[in-house]
Amino acid sequence: APFPAPQIRYCSNTTGCCPPPDARVPVDFFFQPGLPMRVRSAAQFVDGKYIAKYRKAYAAMRALPRSDPRSLYAQAQLHCAYCGGAFKYKGSAWGLEIHGGWFFFAWHRAFLYFHERILASLIRDHTFALPFWNWDNQLPIEPLGNIIPCYFDEVDNNPLYSPNRAQCARPPNIVDLAYTGAGLNGECPDMEGLQDSNGEIMRLQMSAETARLFHGNPYRYNTRGGRSPGNMERTPHGNVHVFAGDPLADLRLNPDTQQKYAAYDDMGNLNRAAYDPLFYAHHTNLDRLWDFWIKQGGAHTDFSDPDYLNSKFIFYDEKQNLVSIQVSQVLDLDKLRYKYDDMINPWLMEPP
Ligand code: C2O
Secondary structure, three states, X not given: OOOOOOOHHHEOHHHOOOOOOOOOOOEEOOOOOOOOOEEEOEHHHOOHHHHHHHHHHHHHHHHXXXXXXXXXXXXXXXXHHOOXXXXXXXXXXXXXXXXXXXXXXXXXXXXXXHHHHHHHHHOOOOOOOOOEOOOOOOOOOOOOOOOOOHHHHOOOOOOOOOOOEOHHHOOOOOOOOOOOOXXXXXXXXXXXXXXXXXXXXXXXXXXXXXXXXXXEOOOOOOXXXXXXXXXXXXXXHHHHHHHHEEOOHHHOEOOOOOOEOOOOEOOOOOOOHHHOOHHXXXXXXXXXXXXXXXXXXXXXXXXOOXXXXXXXXXXXXXXXXXXXXXXXXXXXXXXXXXXXXXXXXXXXXXXX
């Protein structure tokens, strides 16, 4: 059976991530055909004017009180609630886990959609779209796609900055798409040959020929999930998270809570990843790669299983409404009124 929309009153707070009580019945998601077509651009190519707008939007989001579901805090908490199995259902033994199975791409697309609409409304610019962190672009040509863009890394007064990123992940170091956490000894990955091996990983992972290989295994209501991710979710998605998160964060104290962080905070830790604005640029790139995979055609199709298509999730929209959206509603980008800048995906080509 498909998953019914989770109810906040059945959220069990073992991970400390449940949204505050909200007894409203969620409204059904509806498309907004009147929205301008919003274009998500590669993060390395955006201009100063865009960066200013992007920063303003996150500054506004960070300034909201935590009790506001549009705040960065509440957004991160919601992601966390969907990843610890916190959303329980009456009469089911298992909580919902949107990672490690066929909901991975679809759930994150919906999350990004609402997140982006909130940012846009905070700066009153309905053309606003998130950028994508083009970490799959292994071309050694400036501006590089596969470094954390410098405007994320400026420490002072920068709402896009997170203090919980790995030193090794700071520009100009390039991303290691197969990173496994070996940097705990303080050594950064060897960048020699990384451009090529990153390209090879992309070629291999994106060649998934079935929905199962790409999205992950089917995962139905009343069963245990989280155990069979698709190729891309595992690598590079997971590796990029660990690469970007601070491996030594657990040696410091969180000034807010006076508690220790976890190792690999924030990005490297599912419960906290969405506190870092970089999370959203990481996931827009995955979302773009999903779109690209589908556009390649042939055997590249999404599941048509009704248990997939009819599963529902809840989110908060830019007006703080509680909204229920189902998987079938996120499969057509035109209807969601956004698209990606056309990119050459250089990993498609075999190296000479
Ligand atoms: Cu919900 Cu990159 O994880």
